[in-house]
Amino acid sequence: MTNDSEYWRKYEEAKVTHSAAHYLMAIINLRKQQGYARITDVADYLRVSRGAASKAIALLREREYICEDPNRMLELTRKGFNVTHAVERNFAVVECFFKDILKIEETIARENACKLEHLLSPSVTESLFRFVRALEENPALMDQIRRKIDTDDNPCVDKTGCMVCNEYDGCLDADLQDMSRTDTGSAE
Numbered sequence: 154m155t156n157d158s159e160y161w162r163k164y165e166e167a168k169v170t171h172s173a174a175h176y177l178m179a180i181i182n183l184r185k186q187q188g189y190a191r192i193t194d195v196a197d198y199l200r201v202s203r204g205a206a207s208k209a210i211a212l213l214r215e216r217e218y219i220c221e222d223p224n225r226m227l228e229l230t231r232k233g234f235n236v237t238h239a240v241e242r243n244f245a246v247v248e249c250f251f252k253d254i255l256k257i258e259e260t261i262a263r264e265n266a267c268k269l270e271h272l273l274s275p276s277v278t279e280s281l282f283r284f285v286r287a288l289e290e291n292p293a294l295m296d297q298i299r300r301k302i303d304t305d306d307n308p309c310v311d312k313t314g315c316m317v318c319n320e321y322d323g324c325l326d327a328d329l330q331d332m333s334r335t336d337t338g339s340a341e
Contacts, residue, residue, distance in 0.1 A: 168236065169236050169240075170271070171267075171270075172209065173209065173212070173218070174236065174237065174271040176195060176199065176209050176213060177229060177236060177237045177240075178237050178240065178241070179199050180195060180229055181229060181234075182198070183195065183198055189226040190227040190228070191225075192206050192227070193206075195210065217230055218230060218232055218233035218236060219233050239275065239278075240270045240271050241270075242278060243269065243270045243271070243272075243273045243278050244267065244270040246278050246281050246282045246285065247266040247270065247273070247278075248262055248263055248266035250284075250285050251266060254288055255302070
């Protein structure tokens with residue numbers, strides 16, 4: 154399985170970090186709630202220090218995701234709005250997939266969707282959305298898949314392995330069952 158620097162470095166090259174995405178969304182939410190957003194409001198909203206908020210806002214301003222109106226209130230630029238729209242769209246699709254298709258508990262589904270929301274490319278989000286919609290439009294197929302997921306507790310027995318295990322170079326199902334018994338919460 155290839156999991157080398159060619160891929161993990163792309164994580165660092167994301168257009169916007171997880172934190173930056175939440176600063177942008179905080180500005181949108183504050184403007185909706187109270188009609189304006191100042192640095193102090195953003196800091197309070199995100200429960201960070203004013204100094205941390207000021208640094209983050211300066212970087213977002215420098216990257217042209219936000220600007221200030223004549224009254225020095227924060228607002229998103231078109232570029233900033235596009236980022237938040239993409240992040241919100243990604244979150245909605247991933248959360249729905251986790252919660253409604255995989256039946257992952259809502260809190261865990263939301264937490265993990267939040268971790269992924271700023272990293273997915275538009276093509277991945279589109280494909281995942283089409284998959285979710287196809288399952289939703291075919292309840293019999295969705296029920297069949299859910300039954301298979303819920304009852305498939307046997308590790309791969311075929312000598313050729315499944316397509317995931319072939320990439321993993323071993324039986325991933327057995328490893329996952331071992332992990333779930335010692336559940337650490339996330340990969341380290």
